[in-house]
Amino acid sequence: xxxxxxxxxxxxxxxxxxxxxxxxxxxxxxxxxxxxxxxxxxxxxxxxxxxxxxxxxxxxxxxxxxxxxxxxxxxxxxxxxxxxxxxxxxxxxxxxxxxxxxxxxxxxxxxxxxxxxxxxxxxxxxxxxxxxxxxxxxxxxxxxxxxxxxxxxxxxxxxxxxxxxxxxxxxxxxxxxxxxxxxxxxxxxxxxxxxxxxxxxxxxxxxxxxxxxxxxxxxxxxxxxxxxxxxxxxxxxxx
Numbered sequence: 001x002x003x004x005x006x007x008x009x010x011x012x013x014x015x016x017x018x019x020x021x022x023x024x025x026x027x028x029x030x031x032x033x034x035x036x037x038x039x040x041x042x043x044x045x046x047x048x049x050x051x052x053x054x055x056x057x058x059x060x061x062x063x064x065x066x067x068x069x070x071x072x073x074x075x076x077x078x079x080x081x082x083x084x085x086x087x088x089x090x091x092x093x094x095x096x097x098x099x100x101x102x103x104x105x106x107x108x109x110x111x112x113x114x115x116x117x118x119x120x121x122x123x124x125x126x127x128x129x130x131x132x133x134x135x136x137x138x139x140x141x142x143x144x145x146x147x148x149x150x151x152x153x154x155x156x157x158x159x160x161x162x163x164x165x166x167x168x169x170x171x172x173x174x175x176x177x178x179x180x181x182x183x184x185x186x187x188x189x190x191x192x193x194x195x196x197x198x199x200x201x202x203x204x205x206x207x208x209x210x211x212x213x214x215x216x217x218x219x220x221x222x223x224x225x226x227x228x229x230x231x232x233x234x235x236x237x238x239x
Contacts, residue, residue: 009140010117010143013138013139013140013143014094014115016139017094017137017138017139018094018095020137020175021095033202033206038206039208039209039210039212040200040204040205040206040207040208040209040212040216041202041205041206043200043205043208043212043216044199044200044202044205044216047198047199048132048164048198048199048228048230049075049076049079050079051164051198051230052076052079052080052130052132052162052164052230053076053079053080053082053083054083055162055230055231055232056080056083056084056087056128056130056162057080057083057084057087059127059128059159059160059162059232060084060087060127060128063084063086063087063088064087064088064126064127064128065087065088065090065125065126065127065128066080066087066088066089066090066126066127066128066129066130067090067091067092067119067121067125067126067128067129067130067151067154067155068089068090068091068092068129068130068132069092069116069119069129069130069131069134069147069151070092070093070094070116070131070132070133070134070137071091071092071093071098071099071102071111071130072093072095072098072102073098073101073102073105074091074101074102074105074106074109074111076130076132077089077091077102077106077109078105078106081106081108081109088110089106089108089109089110090109090110090111090112090121090126091109091110091111091112092111092112092113092114092116092119093111093113093114094113094114094115094116095113096113099111099112099113116134116147116150116151117143117146117147117149117150118150119150119151119153119154121154122154123153123154124154124155124156124157125154125156126154126155126156126159127156127158127159127160128155128159128160128161128162129151129154129155129159129160129161129162130161130162130164131151131161131162131163131164131165132162132163132164132165133164133165133166134147134165135147135148135165135179135183135187136165136166136176136177136178136179137175137176139175144187145187148187148188152188152235155235157235157237157238159234159235160232160233160234161188161191161232161233161234162231162232163184163195163229163230163231163232163233164228164229164230165179165228165229166178166179166227166228167179167180167181167197167226167227167228167229168201168227172203179229180229181193181195181229184229184233188233190235190236191233191234191235191236192233192234192236193231193233194231194232194233194234195229195230195231196229196230196231197223197226197228197229197230198220198226198228198229198230199220199226199227199228199230200216200219200220200225200226200227201225201226201227202227204219204225
């Protein structure tokens with residue numbers, strides 16, 4: 001198991017992530033970026049959540065345990081629950097306030113306030129895990145490696161990690177960075193990757209307005225304009 005950065009450095013990095021989200025909460029302009037009344041952004045958000053939910057559901061035809069790492073307020077839980085109500089859902093997040101909102105909105109699931117690099121679960125406990133826009137928010141490679149190691153530890157050998165994350169950096173935000181296929185292979189050495197690009201770049205999507213139904217599918221059909229990678233990662237077969 002790969003270790004997190006030293007205690008002091010780890011604390012600084014986790015505090016940095018908390019500070020970023022606290023700034024998001026204070027910044028009215030940032031809140032407008034996630035406004036679902038914006039037709040283009042709503043199309044982007046709906047497309048990504050449906051795709052993630054269907055990948056999870058396809059991995060668990062007979063039910064099973066799912067761990068959403070960096071679950072936020074738990075929106076993905078509801079999307080998956082609509083498809084597979086028999087799934088046993090657990091979400092963890094660094095932000096206590098996000099977990100409290102998830103608990104209130106989705107009381108049928110389990111929610112824990114926890115860091116992703118020290119997950120409070122036994123080995124091989126989950127049939128599937130989700131990392132949705134998680135690794136692009138981690139500020140260092142050692143922390144990312146520690147999180148990847150923990151996901152690998154708690155995931156069953158025949159399980160799957162459902163991935164959705166930025167493949168490009170965001171010039172407007174230094175708090176996030178792109179995660180390429182090569183980066184993923186380095187974080188999960190020996191894993192089998194099934195990834196594709198999807199979802200139109202949010203800055204473009206937000207500008208589409210009433211033309212969203214026409215322009216979104218046309219623009220998102222162009223690979224360079226797709227901002228994220230989505231798919232499934234499978235652990236190496238036991239030797």
